[in-house]
Amino acid sequence: MKFVDEFRDADKAHALAARITALCEPGRQYKLMEVCGGHTHTIYKHGLEDYLPEQVTLVHGPGCPVCVIPMGRVDDAMALASDPDVIMTSFGDMMRVPGSNGSFFDAKARGTDIRMVYSPLDSLKIARQNPDKRVVFMAIGFETTAPSTAMTVLRAAAEGLPNFSVFCNHVTIIPAIKAILDSPDLRLDGFIGPGHVSTVIGCRPYEFIARDYGKPVVVAGFEPLDILQSIYMLMLQLSKGTSTVENQYSRVVPWDGNPVALRAIGQTMELRPYFEWRGLGFISHSALAVREEYARFDAERLFSVPGVRVADPKACQCGEVLKGVLKPWECKVFGTACTPETPIGTCMVSPEGACAAYYNYGRLTRQRVREASPS
Amino acid sequence: MTRGHLDSPGVAAGTPPDGGVPAPPDGAPASAGWVERALREHDEQVQGETARFERHGSPQPLPGTVREELVLERIDRARRARPRVKEDRITMSHGAGGKATQTLIEAVFLDTFRNPLLEPLEDAARLHVNGARVALTTDSYVVSPLFFPGGDIGDLAVNGTVNDLSMAGAVPLYLSAGFILEEGFPVADLTRIVASMQAAAVAAGVQVVTGDTKVVQKGKADGCYINTAGVGVIEHSLDLGVARARPGDVVLVSGPIGDHGVTIMLARGELDIEADICSDTAPLNGLVASLLAAVPGVRALRDATRGGVATILNEIAVAAGVGVIVTEGDIPVRAEVRGASELLGIDPMYVACEGRLVAVVSPEDADGALAALRAHPQGTGAAAIGTITAQPPGIVQLKTAFGGTRIVDLLVGDPLPRIC
Numbered sequence: 001m002k003f004v005d006e007f008r009d010a011d012k013a014h015a016l017a018a019r020i021t022a023l024c025e026p027g028r029q030y031k032l033m034e035v036c037g038g039h040t041h042t043i044y045k046h047g048l049e050d051y052l053p054e055q056v057t058l059v060h061g062p063g064c065p066v067c068v069i070p071m072g073r074v075d076d077a078m079a080l081a082s083d084p085d086v087i088m089t090s091f092g093d094m095m096r097v098p099g100s101n102g103s104f105f106d107a108k109a110r111g112t113d114i115r116m117v118y119s120p121l122d123s124l125k126i127a128r129q130n131p132d133k134r135v136v137f138m139a140i141g142f143e144t145t146a147p148s149t150a151m152t153v154l155r156a157a158a159e160g161l162p163n164f165s166v167f168c169n170h171v172t173i174i175p176a177i178k179a180i181l182d183s184p185d186l187r188l189d190g191f192i193g194p195g196h197v198s199t200v201i202g203c204r205p206y207e208f209i210a211r212d213y214g215k216p217v218v219v220a221g222f223e224p225l226d227i228l229q230s231i232y233m234l235m236l237q238l239s240k241g242t243s244t245v246e247n248q249y250s251r252v253v254p255w256d257g258n259p260v261a262l263r264a265i266g267q268t269m270e271l272r273p274y275f276e277w278r279g280l281g282f283i284s285h286s287a288l289a290v291r292e293e294y295a296r297f298d299a300e301r302l303f304s305v306p307g308v309r310v311a312d313p314k315a316c317q318c319g320e321v322l323k324g325v326l327k328p329w330e331c332k333v334f335g336t337a338c339t340p341e342t343p344i345g346t347c348m349v350s351p352e353g354a355c356a357a358y359y360n361y362g363r364l365t366r367q368r369v370r371e372a373s374p375s
Numbered sequence: 376m377t378r379g380h381l382d383s384p385g386v387a388a389g390t391p392p393d394g395g396v397p398a399p400p401d402g403a404p405a406s407a408g409w410v411e412r413a414l415r416e417h418d419e420q421v422q423g424e425t426a427r428f429e430r431h432g433s434p435q436p437l438p439g440t441v442r443e444e445l446v447l448e449r450i451d452r453a454r455r456a457r458p459r460v461k462e463d464r465i466t467m468s469h470g471a472g473g474k475a476t477q478t479l480i481e482a483v484f485l486d487t488f489r490n491p492l493l494e495p496l497e498d499a500a501r502l503h504v505n506g507a508r509v510a511l512t513t514d515s516y517v518v519s520p521l522f523f524p525g526g527d528i529g530d531l532a533v534n535g536t537v538n539d540l541s542m543a544g545a546v547p548l549y550l551s552a553g554f555i556l557e558e559g560f561p562v563a564d565l566t567r568i569v570a571s572m573q574a575a576a577v578a579a580g581v582q583v584v585t586g587d588t589k590v591v592q593k594g595k596a597d598g599c600y601i602n603t604a605g606v607g608v609i610e611h612s613l614d615l616g617v618a619r620a621r622p623g624d625v626v627l628v629s630g631p632i633g634d635h636g637v638t639i640m641l642a643r644g645e646l647d648i649e650a651d652i653c654s655d656t657a658p659l660n661g662l663v664a665s666l667l668a669a670v671p672g673v674r675a676l677r678d679a680t681r682g683g684v685a686t687i688l689n690e691i692a693v694a695a696g697v698g699v700i701v702t703e704g705d706i707p708v709r710a711e712v713r714g715a716s717e718l719l720g721i722d723p724m725y726v727a728c729e730g731r732l733v734a735v736v737s738p739e740d741a742d743g744a745l746a747a748l749r750a751h752p753q754g755t756g757a758a759a760i761g762t763i764t765a766q767p768p769g770i771v772q773l774k775t776a777f778g779g780t781r782i783v784d785l786l787v788g789d790p791l792p793r794i795c
Contacts, residue, residue, distance in 0.1 A: 001710055004717060010778035047779015102409070102462075109464040118646060224777045313410045315417070335450030337417030340787040341474050342461055344410055351720075359450075361781040 007223030008046065016228045017051040023235040030056045031187060032234055033324055035177060036194035037064025037352025038222050044361035046224040056231065059324030060354035062176045062280065063194050065141040066093045067322065067346040067353045070276045071310035073169055074099030077138050079306050080167060080299060081112050087130060088114045089123040090138040091145075093350050098343060100310050120145075120152040120166075127156075127164040136299045139166045144196040146170040146288060147261035150268040153290065153297045167299040168290050171275060173197050174205050175286035181213050185325050190234040192227065193219035195249045200265075202257025203245050210243040221249040268294050278346050279312060279319025318345035321354055328358040335359060451769075458482040472681030472727075473786030495616055495694075498677065499543035501609065508609035510545035512536060515602040521564065523642040525634075525653025528601055529571035531729060534658050536605040537579045538678040541660040542732065544615045544667065545607030547579060553587040553602040560598050568599060579658035581605070611667060617687075617735070619674040620695035624763040625741035627734045629662060629748050630655070630756035631707040632684050636726035637715050648718065650711040657730030662753040669747030672737030679731050684760075685724040685783045687733045688771045691763070699771045701761030701783070724773075725786045735763065 024030070034040060040060045043049060049058065062068055078099050081088035088104070095104045095116060108114045113133075117123055120137050127135040139149040149166060156164045173194060180186065193206055198219045206217045216237035220230035230248045237243060247253055268291055275287030290298035299305070312318065315333045320326040328334055328347065338344040340356050347355035458478040468475035485493060492500045499512035516532040533550065540547040552572065556565065576583055583603075634655040641648055659678060667673060677687045684706070688699045708716075708723045716723045730753065736744040741759060748754035771783040 001713055001717075004713075005776075008775075008777045010776065013778050044781060046775045046777040047781045048777070050779040098409075100408070100410070105466045105468065106462065106464070109462070109466045122645075224779075313414060315414050316410075329446045333414065333417055335446060336453045337413045339453070340784075341478075342413065344413060360784050360787075 004223070007221075007225045009225065012225055013051055013228055016225070016232050017053075020051075020056065020228075020232050020235050021053045023232075023239045024053055024055045025239070028055065030189050030235065030238065031059055031324075032056065032190050032192060032231060033059040033061045033180070033188050034192040034220075034227070035061040035063040035173065036192075036196065037067065037350065037354075038196060039192055039194070039220065039227055040064070040354055040357050041352045042222050042224055042227060044357040047361075048224050048227060049362075051228060052231070056235070058192075059188065060321070060328075060357075061191075061324060062180065062277070062322040063142065063173060063197070064347070064350050064352040064354075065145070065171070066097050066350045067318070068171060068176070068277045068280070069094075069097060069140060069169060069346060070278045071099055071312070072276065072308040074103075075101070075308040075310060076305050077167055078104070078107055078112075079308070080136055080303055081107060081114055083134075083303070085134050086113070086303075087126060087133045087135045088112070088138060089117045089120075089126060089135060090114060091118075091140065092116050093352075094138055094140055096343070097346055097349050100308075120148050121155065124152060124156055124159070124161060124164060127161055131163060134163045134165065134302075136303075137164070137166050138169070140169045142171055142173050142194070142197050143200040143261075143265070144194075146265050146269065147200060147258070150261075150264035153268045153294055154264060156297055157294065162296075165297045165299040165302050166290060167305075168269065168288060170269065170288040171277070172271075172286055172288065173201075175283050176277065176280065177206075177209065179280055179283050179286075180323055181209065181215070183323055183325075186323055188215060188324070189238055190216040190218070190243075192230050192234070193217045193245070195219060195221050195226075195253060198247075198249065198253045198257070200258050200261045203247050203253065203255050204257075206245045210245050214243045216243045217245045219245070219247045219249050219253055221252065267291075276309070277322075279317075279322045281319075313344055316345040318347045318355075321345075321347050328355040331355070468787075471786065472683075472686055473725075475787070476682075477785065495618065497543060497616060498539040499545065499605075499607075501543055501545075508545075510540050510543040510607045510609055511604070512539040512543070513602065513604035514539060515600065517597070517600050518639065519597060520639075520642055521568065521598055523654055524638055526656040526729075527568055527571050528599060529568035530575035531654075531656050532601040532603045533572050533575035533579065533581070533583075534656050534729060535680065536603040537575075537581060537658045537660055538680075538730075538732075540605050540607035541658075541663040542615075542676040542678055543607070543609065544611065544613055544663070544676065545609045546664070547581045547605055547607040547658075547660050549584045549606050550576065550581050551585045551587075551602075551604045552583050554589070555596055555600040555602075556588065556590045557596040557598050558590060558593040565599065568601075572601075575658065579660055613667065613671075613673065615673065615675055616694070617675045617677065617691045618694040620691050620697055620699075620735045620763045621674070621737075622697060622763050622765040623738045624674060624735050625738055625744075625759050626688070626691075626699065626701065626761045626763065627736060627741070627745055627748060627757060627759050628679070628684060628707065629659070629732045629734070629754040630728075630730075631709045631712070632679060632728050632731055633708060633712040633716065633723035633726035635729040636683070637712045637723075640719075641715065646719070648715055650715055652709060652711045655728055655730035657753055659730060659732055659753060662732070662748065662751045665751045666734065666744060666747050666754075670736065670740035670743040672740030673734060673744065674737065675735040677733045679728045679733050681727050682786055683723070683725040683727055684731075684733055685722070685771070686785060688761075688783065689785050691733075691735060692769050692771050695763070696768045698764040698767050698769075699761060700764055700774065701771070702774045703776045704774075705758055705760045707756050707758050724783060 104114045123137040218230040218233045269288040271285045272287045274282045274284045295301045317331040343349045347353040458481040469479045499510040521528045537547045638654045748757035
């Protein structure tokens with residue numbers, strides 16, 4: 001299939017893998033973090049780690065939108081949805097994320113009106129069709145999805161739609177990366193930059209990583225060859241001892257981002273002083289809220305949101321997995337209490353979560369490595 | 376909840392402004408009861424393992440690889456544990472054909488009805504009636520929309536039951552048809568559905584010989600649901616079953632996969648994607664008859680409906696205690712289905728077919744079986760997609776076109792509700 005098969009060519013992969021191996025200095029270990037959950041998914045789905053030399057380890061970062069939603073926010077959303085006047089709309093990924101009283105799917109089975117949408121704009125359609133109901137869109141995601149929420153708010157404002165609002169949980173990637181860089185228990189050599197987020201924010205916001213922390217960044221696409229090439233570009237920088245931001249995904253990502261999308265976000269949303277991230281705790285200026293001017297579309301202003309805080313279960317080590325300190329299988333409850341069917345931690349929920357990807361696709365890769373290693 | 380009112384031009388770029396950050400709220404947060412329950416069960420399960428993990432009498436923990444092995448062992452044990460439905464209520468996942476469906480069937484139905492005829496959980500039960508071997512099956516149809524490119528709920532209901540009998544190696548003979556109709560349902564639509572059932576029955580060489588009709592109040596059903604049951608006779612001495620797969624056997628599919636599921640999803644019109652594809656709904660009894668006549672070495676047949684080919688392969692791996700390894704590049708998928716799947720982020724391996732079978736065949740008969748399938752009009756797109764291996768038991772692996780390897784597990788969750 002055109003525009004897909006070219007990026008999955010096994011011969012090119014072998015060639016790239018050989019060049020990556022050739023760049024490995026003897027005795028040196030390389031830890032590279034792919035920030036984005038979409039990359040994690042690609043890596044496991046295509047078995048990309050099979051190509052990497054043992055010295056190169058991929059660490060799965062915090063860029064999975066549902067994985068970083070704290071349980072308390074899910075409970076807040078559930079409280080909103082339980083209002084009989086409310087129709088809650090949500091992306092499919094969010095439906096299985098557990099709150100302290102089950103997931104949206106469980107709530108739906110109990111009779112709560114929660115509907116899956118493919119685009120936030122579909123919520124407007126539902127709002128128009130149900131004028132006697134109040135439609136609340138559960139907005140999640142990084143800068144990738146924030147523009148579509150912003151456009152939906154702008155559209156609703158232009159139409160003067162009275163029964164639509166947003167429960168805003170949008171987060172921003174840069175503070176999370178900074179939190180990881182500042183985390184004392186982690187040593188990373190470079191970053192595979194998030195491709196989709198960068199289509200919106202561009203490559204400039206990553207410059208501090210190269211400049212202040214001395215780590216190379218390569219913004220990457222989502223096909224397996226994109227990622228392999230990005231790893232090669234990172235290894236090349238590491239071998240030369242340079243640290244700059246490079247754009248492997250230039251066919252989609254403009255260096256300065258998408259000004260129209262940025263303007264829409266800036267027009268409708270503003271930074272929160274702090275926001276709780278699953279496993280990472282409170283990070284300042286890391287999330288977006290609806291601006292005062294659009295207060296009539298802000299569910300947090302329109303409804304009394306309980307503002308629940310639920311502690312991450314002690315045994316759940318999502319935080320360490322998100323920071324890349326632990327491999328998924330090193331979590332105490334991985335695969336036993338926490339499985340894709342009954343996820344405790346959010347990393348096990350989404351196919352982009354490191355734990356789910358490893359559980360569903362990756363277990364054998366590790367097994368093979370173990371069989372091959374002499375110990 | 377405190378809201379942020381910082382006017383920051385750096386919002387979109389995500390650069391955090393300095394200073395002026397209020398402290399996050401403190402106070403003891405609540406915890407979730409169900410999580411504690413799950414953790415208690417976990418503790419019970421791993422009791423006694425701790426000593427192994429921490430190497431008795433030694434201050435150092437075990438090396439990573441050994442610990443991982445223990446974790447994998449533990450997962451394996453958890454997967455083999457007696458299935459239990461943890462939810463209080465039925466969710467859509469219980470009908471999706473994946474893990475939740477399997478758990479529901481085993482924990483609720485099989486556990487209660489348990490008998491040797493039900494236990495194999497094949498597509499149809501095989502019974503002895505006065506010396507004759509008979510196959511019996513039933514299936515309900517709740518597809519939405521009722522009419523879709525390539526078919527409708529009527530021919531789906533006939534073909535589905537004909538195929539379940541065919542997979543047991545039976546010649547399908549008689550069907551029953553039960554209708555649950557919603558008040559207000561157009562009679563013209565019902566007439567059209569029934570006409571299409573009759574056409575499908577004629578094509579498959581079966582008769583609908585008994586039936587039932589119920590009407591429920593408006594809003595208590597969605598238009599029209601159909602249940603069909605069927606009986607057929609098994610005229611050969613073969614004992615087909617997924618548990619009979621042996622290392623070295625070859626896995627075949629009878630044509631491109633995923634057509635039905637993707638057609639239904641696009642026919643709902645929720646996605647604004649158009650593609651020139653139709654459902655593959657078709658009776659497979661003719662194809663099965665040609666296959667069984669051509670070679671003696673057929674071990675198992677399954678039609679790849681809900682849960683798709685991936686689910687069938689997992690059933691084979693678990694039932695026979697074998698490994699299955701398939702090659703992505705050998706699995707036939709139409710470009711339209713692949714394109715739609717790529718766009719929607721779903722895997723065609725899990726998408727339903729309604730006129731495709733998966734066959735496990737002995738190695739010496741693989742070529743003959745493939746030729747027999749391809750010689751039949753329903754099997755022109757047949758392909759060999761993989762082999763049965765001894766190791767690792769219970770696991771399906773995929774060699775990706777990219778050149779890597781990954782696991783293909785049972786589906787969790789519900790990407791496409793009400794496809795049949």
